[in-house]
Amino acid sequence: MIKIAEFQSIGVVRSKFKERADPAKMRKYESIIIIDPKYEEGLYRIEKNEYIQVIFNFHLSEGYNLKGPVWDGQIKGVFASRSPKRPSSIGVTTVRLIERKDRQLKVEGLDALDGTPVLDIKPYVPSLDEAEQIRVWQEYKKANPRSEINGLIKSGNLKTLLLKAGDIHGHFCPGLSFGVIAGAYSLRELGIHSEGMEKLLAIVETNSCFSDGIQFVTGCTFGNNGLIYRDFGKTAVTVTRRDGKGLRISLKPDAYALWDNKYPESKELFQKVVVERKGNDEDMRKLAGLFRRVSFEVIELDFESLFNVKKVQVEIPDYAPIYDSIICSKCGESIMAARIVEKDGEKFCIPCSESEYFELDGSGMKYVKMNKWGVRI
Numbered sequence: 050m051i052k053i054a055e056f057q058s059i060g061v062v063r064s065k066f067k068e069r070a071d072p073a074k075m076r077k078y079e080s081i082i083i084i085d086p087k088y089e090e091g092l093y094r095i096e097k098n099e100y101i102q103v104i105f106n107f108h109l110s111e112g113y114n115l116k117g118p119v120w121d122g123q124i125k126g127v128f129a130s131r132s133p134k135r136p137s138s139i140g141v142t143t144v145r146l147i148e149r150k151d152r153q154l155k156v157e158g159l160d161a162l163d164g165t166p167v168l169d170i171k172p173y174v175p176s177l178d179e180a181e182q183i184r185v186w187q188e189y190k191k192a193n194p195r196s197e198i199n200g201l202i203k204s205g206n207l208k209t210l211l212l213k214a215g216d217i218h219g220h221f222c223p224g225l226s227f228g229v230i231a232g233a234y235s236l237r238e239l240g241i242h243s244e245g246m247e248k249l250l251a252i253v254e255t256n257s258c259f260s261d262g263i264q265f266v267t268g269c270t271f272g273n274n275g276l277i278y279r280d281f282g283k284t285a286v287t288v289t290r291r292d293g294k295g296l297r298i299s300l301k302p303d304a305y306a307l308w309d310n311k312y313p314e315s316k317e318l319f320q321k322v323v324v325e326r327k328g329n330d331e332d333m334r335k336l337a338g339l340f341r342r343v344s345f346e347v348i349e350l351d352f353e354s355l356f357n358v359k360k361v362q363v364e365i366p367d368y369a370p371i372y373d374s375i376i377c378s379k380c381g382e383s384i385m386a387a388r389i390v391e392k393d394g395e396k397f398c399i400p401c402s403e404s405e406y407f408e409l410d411g412s413g414m415k416y417v418k419m420n421k422w423g424v425r426i
């Protein structure tokens with residue numbers, strides 16, 4: 050062992066967390082770092098930094114395991130994890146510096162317990178640290194596309210999940226929140242996450258906002274064949290593993306009424322803007338604002354108050370088959386072999402052959418017929 054310099058604490062952490070807690074939860078709260086008077090001068094101009102790196106000692110952690118399970122059950126070596134049980138028991142976290150008051154630093158994002166000795170503080174300098182961090186993050190993301198979502202599900206951070214679900218849904222509404230809550234609950238209960246390879250399936254019973262929340266959170270989507278659509282018009286989903294053991298989650302009938310009563314103007318606005326399509330820009334802006342407010346209220350509610358849930362055994366389809374591609378004799382476009390229509394020994398695509406087909410649109414699943422000019426009848 051090489052002899053190294055001795056460390057001393059330069060201060061101490063004051064946090065509402067007195068004993069071991071979920072680091073993701075801890076990072077949501079503010080803490081105070083009280084610097085030893087002896088080192089106060091070393092804080093000169095620290096308030097110019099929005100972010101600082103805090104190096105601290107895991108003072109309550111005893112001993113270490115060189116290898117063991119981490120938060121998601123995977124086995125990792127201690128140097129391949131952020132476990133507090135380490136040979137040198139040192140933690141490093143980048144936090145937001147809210148304010149400095151003399152020798153007290155109020156910070157947000159620190160995952161250190163009350164009483165933690167602080168060993169050192171350094172400014173986080175984006176120009177030095179960020180470019181490399183972004184590159185590292187991008188590489189990590191390539192190998193683990195859904196790790197951030199899985200982390201949010203595990204820590205129960207539904208608000209951030211909802212914010213992210215807005216990326217695909219385009220607006221915030223109670224339906225989206227319901228989908229986020231149901232999706233996160235099902236994955237936590239089933240103890241599985243999606244890799245987009247049909248190991249997990251979501252059977253949705255509506256093509257409304259709810260289903261976007263489900264797709265985003267479960268990772269079972271239209272494009273990766275993890276999503277099955279049943280045109281029942283119910284705010285309900287069955288999430289299941291491939292063994293058919295799953296959960297059916299359905300919205301309680303009075304869930305929407307709660308907000309209709311609380312925000313009576315929403316019903317009228319919804320009727321005008323969405324049902325009758327007669328709203329002006331001001332009405333639309335108002336409704337969007339109301340939806341946004343309600344959706345972030347909904348996301349704070351208990352799962353049990355909103356949903357009924359039942360363990361189910363379901364029959365699931367085979368993995369999506371892989372078909373050859375065939376070229377249409379008329380338009381020259383490539384088609385899945387299962388969708389060709391043969392006429393007089395030639396192979397056509399559905400539109401070129403003027404055949405019937407199924408279409409999913411805003412009104413649900415429809416059977417569509419075309420006339421000989423390719424126009425829907």
Ligand SMILES: [Zn+2]
Pocket residue numbers: 218220221222224225258
């Ligand atoms: Zn919506």
Ligand SMILES: [Zn+2]
Pocket residue numbers: 377378379380381382397398399400401402
């Ligand atoms: Zn064609």
